[in-house]
Amino acid sequence: MTAPFYVPPEQLIKDRAEFARKGIQRGRPIAVVEYDGGILLMGENPSRSLHKIGEVYDRVAFAGVGRYNEFEMLRVAGIRYADVKGYAYARADVTGKGLANAYSQTLGQIFTHEVKPYEVEVLVAELGDGADDNHLYHVRFDGTLRDEPGFATLGGEEERLREEIGAVHRPDLPLEEAISITKAAIESVTESEIPADGWEAGVLDRTLERRTFRRLDSADLNPET
Secondary structure (H helix, E strand, O other): OOOOOOOOHHHHHHHHHHHHHHHHHOOOOEEEEEEOOEEEEEEEOOOOOOOOEEEEEOOEEEEEEEOHHHHHHHHHHHHHHHHHHHHHOOHHHOOHHHHHHHHHHHHHHHHHHOOOOOOEEEEEEEOOOOHHHOEEEEEOOOOOEEEEOOEEEEOOOHHHHHHHHHOOOOOOOOHHHHHHHHHHHHHHHHOOOOOHHHEEEEEEEOOOOOOOEEEOOHHHHOOOO
16 A cells, blocks of 8 residues: 655645746736725736726625635625625625635635645725725735735735835825826836726725716726727
8 A cells, every 4th residue: 555645735835826926917908096086006907898997896896816716705705795795784884804814814825725726816995984094905825814005916926026015105196197107017017008998997986975986998098098
């Protein structure tokens, strides 16, 4: 009888983390940036139907990078979670923190116990009544959860993108300027000029009464054209 193949736990965790990181780094970057009237979610995405950014609930939005089928399953599960909680309790009880905690537990469980970890990172954005009440929850492939102040970045060249945006970001940016600096930062790290129809973007807009998420079209993203 042959002995089972043994891998030290620390090596197994290291290999899983490296595998997941490689998959995520192949994804096109996304930036989530607070501006004076809400939160901007923006990234490169040439597809018109496979969205990486979307609404979850009244004041909560989702962004994901990595394997599309995996983060899309998380997005749909998040919508179901929010709908059930809002129906069973109250709409105000659906929070970004609660959703981010659920994603953190799910990804942590998959990373620890499944053969293949999810090759995804997700971000949950929650719009507050004022700028100080906004929250950006970044959930990594291993379930690590961070509350990011002001802006967050996901996907390939994440650290470089963070540095580019961090150098110019301020919370009182008007939407037009927030779009401009985000586009410039993403094009800088990808070292390419992204066409007008190669972007996907949406905002959590504080001027809207209940459902605050709206998608931005080419006219919003390219006002000069």
